[in-house]
Amino acid sequence: MRYRASLLIYLKEGVLDIQGRTILRSLHDLGYGEVQDVRVGKYLRITLEAADESAARRQAEAMCSDLLVNDLIEEYSLVVEEEGK
């Protein structure tokens, strides 16, 4: 079966997000004064084959800890769905 893992990777609370702060400033300059905060992260969409959903999730989690996420500075959230759903 084919699954789609949607992975959001963001900086841990407490790690300075300079990019987010810069975008916030630009938005303010453009007149969007109502914006309070911006945080920037990465979005990965991974298509993979797996026996079932829980296997797909396990595989995706393994990839996160093996390569995709640096747990010193980053956290992630993961949604796994069957493809086409």
Next chain:
Amino acid sequence: MRYRASLLIYLKEGVLDIQGRTILRSLHDLGYGEVQDVRVGKYLRITLEAADESAARRQAEAMCSDLLVNDLIEEYSLVVEEEGK
């Protein structure tokens, strides 16, 4: 009221995703042969004040077209929720 806009920005279909291709190969090298495809995008979490949810969404959409999204090569999806929900 305070809202949280979660914005996923990804490359349009057909636009070369230079990062995705390299990450895919790296995952294969690490033994994750079951991975078929990787696409890389950006994730922005914007906290803003707005009168109601639909106003918050309108504001976020305006920011996208003003600054955050390059509509020549990127598309986005947006989820707006009341903060704390």
Next chain:
Amino acid sequence: MNYRTLGLRDKEYDAIVEGLGREPNETELHLFSVMWSEHCSYKSTRRLLRLFPKEGKSVVQGPGENAGIVDVGDGWGAAFKVESHNHPSAVEPYQGAATGVGGIIRDILAMGARPTASMDGLFFGREGARSTRRLSDGIIRGVGDYGNCVGVPTVGGKTAYDPSYDENPLVNAFCLGLVRLDRVIKSSTAAPGQVAVLIGSPTGRDGIGGAAFASVELADETKSSRPQVQIGDPFAEKLLVECCLELVELGVVVSMQDMGAGGITSSASEVAAKSGVSVVIELDRVPLREEGMAPWEIALSESQERMLLIVQKKDIELVESVAAKWGLNCASIGATTPGDRFVLKYKGNVVTDVPASLLGGECPEISWPSLSPEDLNARQSFGAEQIKPSKGWEDAVVSLLSHPNWADKSWIYEQYDHMVQINTIVGPGSPVTLLRIKPNGRFLALVMESDPWKCHLDPFSGGAETVAKGLRALVVCGAVPLGMTDCLNFPSPEKPDQFWELEEAVRGMATACREMACPVVSGNVSLYNETSKSKILPTPLVCIVGLVDSLEDFLPSGRWKEGDRLFLVGSPGGSLAGSAYQCVFSGKPRGVPIPFDAQKEKAFLERAAKTAKGRVAESGRPLVGGGLALALAKEAIESGIGARVNLDAEAKPLSLLFGEGGPRAIYAVPPDKAAAFCRIWQGFPVNRIGKVGGSELSVDGFLKIPLEKLIQAWRRP
């Protein structure tokens, strides 16, 4: 399919039908429309380009190849070229600039050379405008990110702001590579029975029709029909460079082409036409990234980071293994056979079968009518700005120094890795860049010049002055000029006054090149730089490469020392026409620039060369934008020391301090060498104008500015 909607003219269509002996099919029509576009065929300018002198004793490869090559000694050559990426950068600044850098690197690679240094010529709209900021940010990041990642240092460039570039910024990318002269790769060396191999990124719909797109004005409707944006992948480029150079080193590359405008069609038909062979390409074998691509789309795709190699059959496996090592796709997509055909096959059918020479080289030339502009007199008549600056001379110097055109550019070039490959001896920030040539211990000197304002006022003398400025800078620093490359950035040639400007500028450049013995070895033309609202100033840009045998012969700038005598060589005054002073204080170039005087230029170069060689000066700087005043200010800033200057009051102070044009330079000379210096400059105007020392720049009777204040103005916060 109507040929007119593809941009072909009636006469061109007729020529195609005649050349083929039949009507072209749809695929062929697409190919012709791209290959016969202005961008690929140079149909409007071929006649003009013939004016450039192409021969010189150092020229190894003149125009016509992917890049020109000059001999830098001991069996080594420097391959170089400059190219525009204006239209793509106007639409998508980051990717446009990035892929411009990537493209020129592959041109150099195609000669078998290792890309060693890049320079970027950037022309932006009015400073401070939001659109200018958006475009310039994107363009500068694009140039930097690509060059930094691929590991080719960006060692210099040119940046100018003018409202004429508001809608149509210019991005000119220069690259130079070193090549062993016995390893030069050419397009003309393929023979029948060899294989065409495609190496690099898979092919998608990127940039299809890009060449045609670059061959018309940026009208709103072309913006909507714009090609799919090309995305640059500098990592893939780095792998491609290393892979191809490894193959060159192994001696298995018969011929090699980058994939620029026109993609496979352009590169394969060029090899065929130049080598006198047929090429048969099987489009099914091209590794694709997208589904459902039509044959003509595959044939014309401008997907980046790909090279076409012609190799011997027996070497195929070796080529594949090297490509695999670098993680690159490698596909044998065709073969060479005897004849002059360019054949495309798709799913077993022949979809194109045309004479290769017709496709690549026989687009009829166009000779556009040429008429001198009606407002030329108005442009050349002086205005009210010819008066003493209202807020005083000090303010004038400070205003010029802090104007974005003449201020410090380190905020740009510090975003570029200008040191990687550890050859950069004098980097960006100096009038010339100096690189060492590791293999032979000599040095290359590089300059990039352009002067759109003077070209606007008098394209002939503006064009000549542009070339002369580059040559003066090289010779003042002690380099022997070897060759030049140029990029002709102009608006549409279809308007007679605009064509006249183009023609005159080229005549001026060619005259200067011929008189000053500087051959043109490569170049590029970018026309149609205009929109319905505005058009660019005529902007020919030149890059000149010179050789310095040893550091002993190199005369730096910005090296004033306490007690040095300051000399001004050349006529005391210049012209304000098209000067920095005018630009800042009236916003409009006006008047007649100093005409080109070959005898004077030669007399100057001869003495400047002796000055550097004889080491009779500590520091030298030719006068450019801002004239004497800015040259003094920049020398003082870079040297970290002031000077007291006393000018002969006979000349008009404005043209004396801020006039531009013609061969002029300032030198700092140690007292004990002053006599020798004057001996060298005998027979040429030379004036002692002051002495180095102190912490302010003072010009008696005019100004007195503390060094600190100069630095502050120049650095701009």
Next chain:
Amino acid sequence: MKVAVVVFPGSNCDADVAHAVEVTVGASVEMVWHASEFLPAGTDLVILPGGFSYGDYLRCGAMAARSSIMKDVKRFASSGGLVLGICNGFQILTEAKMLRGAFLPNRTLSFICRPCALRVERDDTPFTLRYKAGQVVRFPIAHHEGLYYLDKDELDAMEKRRQVVFRYATPAGEVTDEANPNGALNNIAGMVNEGGNVLGLIPHPERASEPVLGSVDGALMWQSISEWIKGGGAH
């Protein structure tokens, strides 16, 4: 001295650093492809060079840290061998967890290339014998992600163990915020592991190793290493 320079796809200072150790201390250099399993026998020093391994995609150094050769580099280091990671090489060392910490984008959010003053904090490592603690040297920097980060507690502990070897400083040697080009915590430009045999360094000593390049401050590093190896420091 035998030097192994590891070449990753996208490395671009590999030839530079090889050239620097050859011309300054006459080292014999072998270029080692990342896909190899073993370092050459008799290697004295492993250099992970600067550049953009894997295009800096995902995270700088992340993919390179997982390449095949890194297993042997780790084994080599744990047996006391000298490993030097420069710029991207430092990022690879942190991603490989051979050094603690992580890198974030420069606080200017732009790439920065220029000479930079550094204060030498330690002259008792194999890499810095020829320097004097407190000395100011000038090495060029060229990076986009040089903001060294580690959480507060660990950072304090690391400082206590004196693992910081180079800090961004003023030409007079003061460690100030203005002298910090990228926002690195505690102005950290270079650090060693607890064993002192693995050095990560953001600035580029190979760009300051020859008189013609305007500075020879970097040559002292190659001389230090060479002296240490000659003195029998090798494992």
